[in-house]
Amino acid sequence: MKSIKYYIALALLCIFSSTSFAQTVEENDNLSLDNSTLNDQFEYVLKKSGNFKGTNGQMYEAVKRSMLLALQAHAVDSLKTLHKNLADTQIVVDNQAKEISDLKTKLSSTQSDLDKTNTEKNSMALFGLQMSKTGYNLLMWSIIGGLLALLILFIYKFKNSNTVTRQAKLALSEIEEEFEEHRKTALEREQKVRRQLQDEINKQKGV
Secondary structure (H helix, E strand, C coil), X not given: CHHHHHHHHHHHHHHHHCHHHHHHHHHCCCCCCCCCCHHHHHHHHHXXXXXXXXXXXXXXXXXXXXXXXXXXHHHHHHHHHHHHHHHHHHHHHHHHHHHXXXXXXXXXXXXXXXXXXXXXXXXXXXXXXXXXXXXXXXXHHHHHHHHHHHHHHHHHHHHHHHHHHHHHHHHHHHHHHHHHHHHHHHHHHHHHHHHHHHHHHHHHHHC
16 A cells, blocks of 8 residues: 555656656657656656546546556666666776876886986986085086195195205205315315424424
8 A cells, every 4th residue: 555655656746847748748659668768758657647536626647557667667777777887987987096096106106216317317426425416516626626736735845845955955065165175274274283383393403
């Protein structure tokens, strides 16, 4: 009994929700419960329903139970198909989401490799440390400049040492000449004194 009331209520719902299609349904003879859309099947049932007067004097639409059962079966099939399509669509969406996630991971890895490659391309290794080309060139030129400064200082010190050495040699030569001159003078003075002393001795002996 409850099932019949359910089907009647369903039919009444279809009637009230489809009043705007009543004339179109009446004019359409190609509607059926087998080879049409679910909406057309509802319109077909509405078209095939009959009118009867209730005990209270109100008019009602009567629908065959077989039509309602067929309509219910088709609605269930449609829902099953819809659910299956939704499930299939969800699987496709999940697969696409996984592919997108994998692509993002690969893209991130590729971007990381690219950044690493660019860093290595724009840098130089020094003592195991990565330096930018600008920093590397600046360090190299600083080292070269320091070495050049040390070389210039060494050359200056070397020349200065040579000058001092030459001056020392010259001074030593002059000292040696003076010493030799002094030695000769002293020797001559000693010889003169000796001669004078000998002459004095000779004089004393002659006396």
